[in-house]
Amino acid sequence: MRPRLYAALLLALLSPLATSQNQPAVPPAATPPMGWNSWNWFAEKVTDKDVRQAADLLVSSGMRDAGYVYVNIDDTWEGTRDAKGVLHANEKFPDMKALADYVHSKGLKLGIYSSPGLKTCARFEGSEGHEQQDADLYASWGIDFLKYDLCSLHKEMGVMAPGDKLKQNVIMRDAYMKMHLAIVKAGRPMVYSICQYGHDSSWEWAAEVGGNMWRTTADIDSTFFRIAQIGREQAGLAQYAGTGHWNDPDMLELGNGKLTADENRSHMGLWAMLAAPLAGNNLTQLSPNVLAVLTNREIIAIDQDRLGRQAERIYAKGPIEIWSRPLADGTVALAIFNFGEDESFLRGFSLHLAASGAANGWNARDVWAGKDLGPINDNYKFTLKRHASLIFTLSRGQAHN
Numbered sequence: 205m206r207p208r209l210y211a212a213l214l215l216a217l218l219s220p221l222a223t224s225q226n227q228p229a230v231p232p233a234a235t236p237p238m239g240w241n242s243w244n245w246f247a248e249k250v251t252d253k254d255v256r257q258a259a260d261l262l263v264s265s266g267m268r269d270a271g272y273v274y275v276n277i278d279d280t281w282e283g284t285r286d287a288k289g290v291l292h293a294n295e296k297f298p299d300m301k302a303l304a305d306y307v308h309s310k311g312l313k314l315g316i317y318s319s320p321g322l323k324t325c326a327r328f329e330g331s332e333g334h335e336q337q338d339a340d341l342y343a344s345w346g347i348d349f350l351k352y353d354l355c356s357l358h359k360e361m362g363v364m365a366p367g368d369k370l371k372q373n374v375i376m377r378d379a380y381m382k383m384h385l386a387i388v389k390a391g392r393p394m395v396y397s398i399c400q401y402g403h404d405s406s407w408e409w410a411a412e413v414g415g416n417m418w419r420t421t422a423d424i425d426s427t428f429f430r431i432a433q434i435g436r437e438q439a440g441l442a443q444y445a446g447t448g449h450w451n452d453p454d455m456l457e458l459g460n461g462k463l464t465a466d467e468n469r470s471h472m473g474l475w476a477m478l479a480a481p482l483a484g485n486n487l488t489q490l491s492p493n494v495l496a497v498l499t500n501r502e503i504i505a506i507d508q509d510r511l512g513r514q515a516e517r518i519y520a521k522g523p524i525e526i527w528s529r530p531l532a533d534g535t536v537a538l539a540i541f542n543f544g545e546d547e548s549f550l551r552g553f554s555l556h557l558a559a560s561g562a563a564n565g566w567n568a569r570d571v572w573a574g575k576d577l578g579p580i581n582d583n584y585k586f587t588l589k590r591h592a593s594l595i596f597t598l599s600r601g602q603a604h605n
């Protein structure tokens with residue numbers, strides 16, 4: 205069954221429940237969720253104090269006002285279950301409700317993490333067999349976002365249905381659906397983030413099990429090699445994303461490693477073109493360059509465009525690629541990347557304006573430079589340094605209106 209038809213049916217089935225429990229008319233994640241996530245920088249060391257500090261920094265840096273509102277606690281917050289099966293946070297998180305209240309008082313939202321298996325990837329307590337109890341617990345704390353990570357269920361599926369990939373897939377989808385229904389029943393809107401590393405073409409089924417976003421890839425790291433590899437792998441996935449359900453090429457790595465200024469722009473620009481959820485970076489040492497890239501309003505506007513159409517690749521030759529996406533106001537965003545190790549002089553290169561939905565003579569704006577360039581043609585001349593990129597927004601000129 206197609207995801208949209210399925211979603212409509214599910215909504216119809218659940219609507220009496222939804223209305224009675226104040227589900228919003230607009231689904232969560234109408235645009236790709238933006239915020240912060242603890243994993244890429246703090247990993248298993250994250251504490252209540254780090255999360256409060258992240259909330260403070262989102263506000264003081266201006267990131268909240270640029271749209272970064274989710275403060276997401278990743279793995280390693282989990283403690284043990286009591287005799288009734290109720291999960292308690294571990295000693296690093298003494299009072300989750302108080303933490304949620306603090307985060308909410310800053311105009312931000314709080315996210316949490318679990319697994320459909322018995323154990324999370326860091327071998328903490330998963331939600332298997334306690335889905336409703338956990339969803340109710342999250343709702344009682346005031347949680348707004350759940351990342352649900354396959355982890356130990358992957359092995360369990362193999363034990364439950366040895367050698368039978370189809371059955372394993374059914375077990376996995378059922379497990380994700382179970383938590384989706386538990387969240388709906390718990391009655392508090394939460395973004396449902398499916399983390400399953402892109403196995404079994406997650407983009408084809410994750411929306412059917414209630415996913416608002418789903419990982420399309422194994423873990424990112426802070427090297428440009430890995431960032432470019434993941435970004436380029438997203439070709440062909442645009443058709444699966446849209447309002448309320450997004451492909452997730454994993455979190456941002458700006459400020460986490462040693463990316464250059466060009467690499468920061470290419471990472472952020474590609475993720476914006478991909479309508480990717482934006483979160484993950486280290487806020488404790490925000491350099492002016494990283495902050496400027498993260499909060500560039502025009503780049504964020506591309507990511508958050510209400511049409512919700514993810515970019516598709518329209519040209520690839522060697523290290524040079526062009527990606528484009530239509531925007532709600534009738535303009536087109538066009539990005540040219542040099543993923544190679546050498547500066548490229550782009551001799552004989554064409555911008556492929558027609559393939560992007562624009563045309564010769566449309567007006568171009570260089571988004572990173574914040575500069576209008578006037579009418580542009582396919583034979584526009586420029587060079588791109590190693591790992592650098594350019595993003596244009598293209599609009600029909602007056603004469604063509």
Ligand code: GLA
Pocket residue numbers: 243278279324325326353399422423
């Ligand atoms: C997996 C996920 C990561 C992170 C860790 C936590 O590797 O892909 O994003 O959540 O688990 O253990």
